[in-house]
Amino acid sequence: MTKRTSDTGKTIAERLEAAANAQERFQIMYGEIRDRICMLVYPPGSQLGEEALADEFGVSRSPLRKALQVLEADGLLRSQQGVGTLVTEVDIEELTQVYQLRMELNELTGKLSPCLPTRELKALFSEMRKRAQDLRNTPTRADFARLNIDFFHAFQQLSENQPLRDVSEKLFYQTCRIWLKLIPNMDLAKEVDIFCGEIDDIVDAVELGDFQAAAFTRRAHLSMGFIRLKAQKDTASH
Amino acid sequence: MTKRTSDTGKTIAERLEAAANAQERFQIMYGEIRDRICMLVYPPGSQLGEEALADEFGVSRSPLRKALQVLEADGLLRSQQGVGTLVTEVDIEELTQVYQLRMELNELTGKLSPCLPTRELKALFSEMRKRAQDLRNTPTRADFARLNIDFFHAFQQLSENQPLRDVSEKLFYQTCRIWLKLIPNMDLAKEVDIFCGEIDDIVDAVELGDFQAAAFTRRAHLSMGFIRLKAQKDTASH
DNA sequence: TAGGATTTGTGCGTATGTATT
DNA sequence: TAATACATACGCACAAATCCT
Numbered sequence: 001m002t003k004r005t006s007d008t009g010k011t012i013a014e015r016l017e018a019a020a021n022a023q024e025r026f027q028i029m030y031g032e033i034r035d036r037i038c039m040l041v042y043p044p045g046s047q048l049g050e051e052a053l054a055d056e057f058g059v060s061r062s063p064l065r066k067a068l069q070v071l072e073a074d075g076l077l078r079s080q081q082g083v084g085t086l087v088t089e090v091d092i093e094e095l096t097q098v099y100q101l102r103m104e105l106n107e108l109t110g111k112l113s114p115c116l117p118t119r120e121l122k123a124l125f126s127e128m129r130k131r132a133q134d135l136r137n138t139p140t141r142a143d144f145a146r147l148n149i150d151f152f153h154a155f156q157q158l159s160e161n162q163p164l165r166d167v168s169e170k171l172f173y174q175t176c177r178i179w180l181k182l183i184p185n186m187d188l189a190k191e192v193d194i195f196c197g198e199i200d201d202i203v204d205a206v207e208l209g210d211f212q213a214a215a216f217t218r219r220a221h222l223s224m225g226f227i228r229l230k231a232q233k234d235t236a237s238h
Numbered sequence: 239m240t241k242r243t244s245d246t247g248k249t250i251a252e253r254l255e256a257a258a259n260a261q262e263r264f265q266i267m268y269g270e271i272r273d274r275i276c277m278l279v280y281p282p283g284s285q286l287g288e289e290a291l292a293d294e295f296g297v298s299r300s301p302l303r304k305a306l307q308v309l310e311a312d313g314l315l316r317s318q319q320g321v322g323t324l325v326t327e328v329d330i331e332e333l334t335q336v337y338q339l340r341m342e343l344n345e346l347t348g349k350l351s352p353c354l355p356t357r358e359l360k361a362l363f364s365e366m367r368k369r370a371q372d373l374r375n376t377p378t379r380a381d382f383a384r385l386n387i388d389f390f391h392a393f394q395q396l397s398e399n400q401p402l403r404d405v406s407e408k409l410f411y412q413t414c415r416i417w418l419k420l421i422p423n424m425d426l427a428k429e430v431d432i433f434c435g436e437i438d439d440i441v442d443a444v445e446l447g448d449f450q451a452a453a454f455t456r457r458a459h460l461s462m463g464f465i466r467l468k469a470q471k472d473t474a475s476h
Numbered sequence: 477t478a479g480g481a482t483t484t485g486t487g488c489g490t491a492t493g494t495a496t497t
Numbered sequence: 498t499a500a501t502a503c504a505t506a507c508g509c510a511c512a513a514a515t516c517c518t
Contacts (some may be wrong), residue, residue, distance in 0.1 A: 021514085022319055022485055050505070060487040065505090069304050070311050081260055081505045082494035097399045100350055104342075112338055161335045163412075167405050174401075259493085260506055288484070298508045303484090319484045320515030483515080491507070497500085 013058035022063065029057060029067040037076050037087055038173055039145055040180045048077070048085040075174055090177045092233045099226045102171050103219050105164065110215025113160040117209035124154050125206045132196035139192040145180050151199060152176070155218060158211045182232050191228075251296035260301065267295060267305040275314050275325055276411055277383055278418045286315070286323040313412055328415045330471045337464045340409050341457050343402065348453025351398040355447035362392050367441045370434035377430040383418050389437060390414070393456060396449045420470050429466075 010018075012032055019025045033053075036042050054064045068085055071077045079085040115121060128151050135143050152172050156165050183191060198221040205214035248256075250270055257263045271291075274280050292302045306323055309315045317323040353359060366389050373381050390410050394403050421429060436459040443452035 025485095047504090061505095062486050062488090066307050066485095069307060073308050073311060079505065080494085081492070082503080084494095084504050097351065098401045101346070101399060101401050101405070104346055104350070108339070108342055112342070113335065161339060163336045163339050163409060167339070167409075171401060171405075263506095285483090299484090300507050300509090304506095317484065318515085319513065320482080322483055322515095479518090481515105481517085484513090486512070487510090489507105489509090492505085494502100494504080496502080 012056065016057055016059060025059070025063060026066055029059075029064060030070060033067055033071060034074075034076065034173060035149075037071070038149065038176050038180075039142065040177065042087045044087050044089045044177065044181065046087050048087070050085060074170060090175075090181055092178060092182075092229055095175050095178060096226075098171055098175050099222070102168070102175065103222050105168050105171070106215055106219045106222060108161075108164055108215075109155070109159045109168070109218075110212035112164055114211045115158055115160050117206070117211070121157060122207055124157070125203045128154055128199055129203045132199040135192055136196050139189050141180060141183055141188065144183070144188070144192055144195065145176075147199075148176060148179060148195070155202070155214075158206070158214060178229060182229060185235075186228075186232055194225075194228075250294065254295055254297060263297070263301060264304055267297075267302060268308060271305055271309060272312075272314065272411060273387075275309070276387065276415050276418075277380065278415065280325045282325050282327045282415065282419065284325050286325070288323060312408060328413075328419055330416060330420075330467055333413050333416060334464075336409055336413050337460070340406070340413065341460050341464075343406050343409070344453055344457045344460060346399075346402055346453075347393070347397045347406070347456075348450035350402055352449045353396055353398050355444070355449070359395060360445055362395070363441045363444045366392055366437055370437040373430055374434050377427050379418060379421055379426065382421070382426070382430055382433065383414070385437075386414060386417060386433070393440070393452075396444070396452060416467060420467060423473075424466075424470055432463075432466075 012028065015028050016025050019028060033042075033048075042048060048068070050061045050064060050068065054061045057064060068077055068079060072079055072085075076088055077085055078088055128147075131147055131150075135147055152169075156168060159165065198217075201217050201221075202214045205211070205217055250266065253266050254263050257266060271280075271286075280286065286306070288299045288302060288306065292299045295302060306315055306317060310317055310323075314326055315323055316326055366385075369385055369388075373385055390407075394406060397403065436455075439455050439459075440452045443449070443455055
């Protein structure tokens with residue numbers, strides 16, 4: 001079966017064919033590979049293979065390698081001559097510092113250049129609440145991970161500080177795989193329930209137009225989520 | 239005249255020749271080009287030329303392009319087919335958000351995983367104080383910029399939070415060129431004097447082992463420096 | 477408007493490094 | 498230890514885009 005993107009129904013090769021220039025092609029490849037990494041289509045430790053990927057994407061290795069190189073700079077891949085291009089491991093101990101920083105940055109989201117509470121913004125979060133409700137009814141690992149990613153991007157839109165957005169996004173993609181990795185050892189329905197409750201809290205704050213409250217709430221949730229992850233890791237190792 | 243690096247006295251081509259593997263070669267090229275950009279050897283808006291650079295470095299375009307591509311992801315370069323590889327412009331208005339974020343992150347440097355006040359660390363800052371004294375005696379643009387960069391890296395070592403260091407470094411290199419760009423319109427001796435006074439303040443705090451005080455002091459200096467830059471920009475435009 | 481000069485983007489063959497047998 | 502398989506790194510030639518005359 002040929003892989004197709006969720007939105008458009010087109011294959012990657014078709015999307016790349018339709019791209020206007022090299023920068024668009026780069027964005028498509030970069031985004032697609034990053035998505036596969038954080039959805040564990042490419043699990044930590046797995047090998048990518050430049051030629052196979054280039055073949056699937058319908059391009060040569062040269063433009064593909066640019067995407068791989070930037071993902072390596074992002075800390076998601078590691079390429080070494082003679083060995084291969086490997087997806088980096090995610091270890092909760094090593095991610096502790098990233099999580100600490102992410103918590104502080106989330107607080108800044110409500111502080112630096114908060115957006116105005118537009119109708120579009122509220123509609124976006126309303127949509128998130130609805131998707132959370134659907135997820136609660138039929139919880140799956142993949143939908144949980146997908147909503148986690150999409151809700152992150154929605155939250156990002158609460159601040160107009162673009163550097164803050166860029167930095168937060170990099171750090172998010174360094175950490176988000178840990179959930180999919182550890183959730184098999186956890187109670188999926190329970191975690192989904194907690195996560196959807198958190199979304200409800202934040203959407204409540206957004207609908208009131210209080211973005212700073214939304215940011216503090218999210219910071220608290222991040223902190224508690226990290227503690228649950230650590231607890232999970234501790235029980236798994238005993 | 240062949241360009242040589244300040245430290246070793248070797249040309250870039252020689253250093254690349256001596257590198258053990260591709261990753262080292264990448265780091266050498268990446269660091270060298272970034273340094274030239276923020277020292278205004280390549281001023282904003284100037285064009286790089288892949289073939290000329292590859293020729294100087296004694297490599298082909300392929301490995302050079304990897305360095306350029308990551309620098310483009312860092313926001314220091316912009317490549318476009320048919321146009322060239324151009325150094326990005328630095329505008330104080332656009333950097334306002336970066337500066338805001340940098341100020342907050344500097345506060346975190348004293349908060350997240352502060353290092354222990356080792357002898358090596360104090361010696362490093364003592365060296366900075368000495369260099370500041372030398373700069374005061376004979377102030378030059380280039381030495382000012384160099385000390386600014388080196389002092390930043392020294393300050394980074396006050397926190398062991400590696401993600402915070404990485405993020406702070408990226409943001410620093412996005413902003414540091416603004417000083418060299420605007421200093422011709424300012425009083426160099428006066429700015430050097432202020433900067434060296436700031437170094438004295440921070441080194442005092444470091445020698446007392448109070449890294450949090452050092453971080454708060456630096457945050458205050460960043461804020462005041464930004465205000466001076468903005469004021470300069472306003473007077474220049476009238 | 478057309479065409480030539482220049483630049484980056486792409487494709488592909490080869491070199492080089494690593495792991496395994 | 499040597500040979501082999503296989504991966505990325507590299508170098509080069511050509512395609513495509515842009516700019517200027």
